[in-house]
Amino acid sequence: MMNDENKNVCYKNVTLEKIKRLGGIYIENIQEGFDSYNFSYLEGTKDEIQKEIKRLQEKNGIAYSFVDFYYGRLSNKEKEKVKQHLEEPYLKILNKYEDLNDVTYLLLEDEILCLTSELNAKEILFSTYYFCKYPCTIWGNYQLKYPVFTNK
Template sequence: MTLPQAISLDELKEEGCIYFAHIQEGFDRYACKMLTGSGEYLRTRLLELIWRNGWENSFVDFYYGRLNEKERRIVRKVLNQEQRDYLLAMDVKEEDLYFNLTPELFSITFQLSVTETLFSTFYFSKYPCCVWANFEGKYPVFYKKEEKERIKLDGI
C-alpha cells in the first residue's frame, strides 16, 4: 500500500497548480466549465483528468485532519472497510491538508465529495486546472483560457 505524501500550500503552488482560497475568486480569475451528472459520470471525468496529468501531477486537499472525533466518525461511516483502513493508515495530522493523489485517496475523497460528507478540491499541474467538488451539485473545472486546448476540456 502506497500512502500519499502531505505537501504544503507553497509546494502545491510550486508544482504549478491553480489555487485560490474562495470559489468566487476562481469564477473571477479563470475560465470555468461545469461538470454535472451522476456520480459515475463525475468520477469518470475526474479519472480522465488524472490520466491526462498522471498521478504524479495530481493532488487533492483533504480536511479530515481538521475534523473533531464526532465528525471523523461520520466520515468513516460513509467509507467501506478498505477505505477506512487506508484512511487510518494515513494517520492524517491537523496540519496535513494537501496530498499527492493516489488511487486509494482518490476513491476516498471522491466518495466523500459525491455524498456531500466532506468536500475536496482536485488539483492538476501538467495541464493546470482545479476541480471543486462539490459546489451546489456541480463540479466546476477552473483553468486558464489559453490552456483549454491542452487540457482537452471539450472531451470532459
C-alpha cells in the same frame, strides 16, 4: 497515539507551495475562482465524475495531480460522523489517514481518489483536485456539480 514503528504511513503529502510552483491553480474561495478564472462544470454520477478525474490524473501524471484533504482538521466527533457514512472499503482507506492533524495536500493516487470521490459525492467532506501540467482545479461538489477552473 501509535509510535513510528507501528505507523503505516502510505500517503504522500506535498506543500501547497509546491502545487503552486508546478502551475496549480489555487483559489482561496469560490467567488475568486468565478471572478479570476475561466470556469465550466463537471456533472454526472459519482462514477462518471471519478472517471473524468482519473482521466485528468492520467493526462497530467501522478507527479502533477493533487487533492486537498481536510480530514485532519476535523474534531474527533466530526471524524466519527464521517465514518458513520462510509462503507467498509472506504473506512479501510480512511483509517490510513487517522494521524493527520491539519489540511493536507496529497498526490492524487488511486486510493485517495476513490476515497475523496466518495466523500465529495456524499457531501460528507469536500476535497479540491489540482492538476498542474495542464492546469485546472476541480472544486468540491455541489449536488454532483463540480466547478472546474482554468486559466483565462
